[in-house]
Amino acid sequence: MTVEVLYFAWLRERVGQPRETVQTDAPTPRALIAELVARSEGHAAAFADMAALRCAVDQRLTDLDAPLTGAREVAFFPPMTGG
Amino acid sequence: MTARVQADPFDMAAELRGFGAGAGAVVTFTGIVRDEGGTLAALEIEHYPGMTERALSEFGQDAAARFGLSDWRIVHRHGRIPVGDPIMMVATAARHRRAAFEGAEFLMDWLKSRAPFWKRQVARDGATAWVEARPEDEDALSRW
Numbered sequence: 001m002t003v004e005v006l007y008f009a010w011l012r013e014r015v016g017q018p019r020e021t022v023q024t025d026a027p028t029p030r031a032l033i034a035e036l037v038a039r040s041e042g043h044a045a046a047f048a049d050m051a052a053l054r055c056a057v058d059q060r061l062t063d064l065d066a067p068l069t070g071a072r073e074v075a076f077f078p079p080m081t082g083g
Numbered sequence: 084m085t086a087r088v089q090a091d092p093f094d095m096a097a098e099l100r101g102f103g104a105g106a107g108a109v110v111t112f113t114g115i116v117r118d119e120g121g122t123l124a125a126l127e128i129e130h131y132p133g134m135t136e137r138a139l140s141e142f143g144q145d146a147a148a149r150f151g152l153s154d155w156r157i158v159h160r161h162g163r164i165p166v167g168d169p170i171m172m173v174a175t176a177a178r179h180r181r182a183a184f185e186g187a188e189f190l191m192d193w194l195k196s197r198a199p200f201w202k203r204q205v206a207r208d209g210a211t212a213w214v215e216a217r218p219e220d221e222d223a224l225s226r227w
Contacts, residue, residue: 078213080199081201083198083200
């Protein structure tokens, strides 16, 4: 499937781009990350600290082990600091 | 019952005109950029367009259902915001003050840790640093 992958804050800086289109059969965000880290050193650096990682699938916060079936947009970012 | 994300400053007086008409209690909160001991020039706020608006609307609807709010408003800015400028506001209206106060606190706690915003500090010498999430902000959600 084709998935639009988005990065925010320091993940975006480390990856070096705000978004990319990815062909993947990964069943979960965690499996998608395992594919993404092989793309570049920047990707590997972005995902080096999994404890500081949050994820949204189709703009809803989700767990890294949630199913990706039918997902169109997956976003990765650090813990949010709104307010 | 509105949620907005915008780069421009907002005018609290204008936001409150007609807000909560007929309510017995209106509570407002405004967050302002601190100068951090004179070292900070501005905050830069990044957000996730699309998800942000959806999340803020959901928080408002949840607060309205939970606390019986008759009206609510959330305005959150993004982009570069200088020290002393307002970053965001929430307003809640209810029949009685307790619901209005609790509704506003609930919204603030959710905005801090569950709305897709990321703050970066810009120091007066130009150095930048991402603001780290505080564990106490995450813990604050558990009381709801």
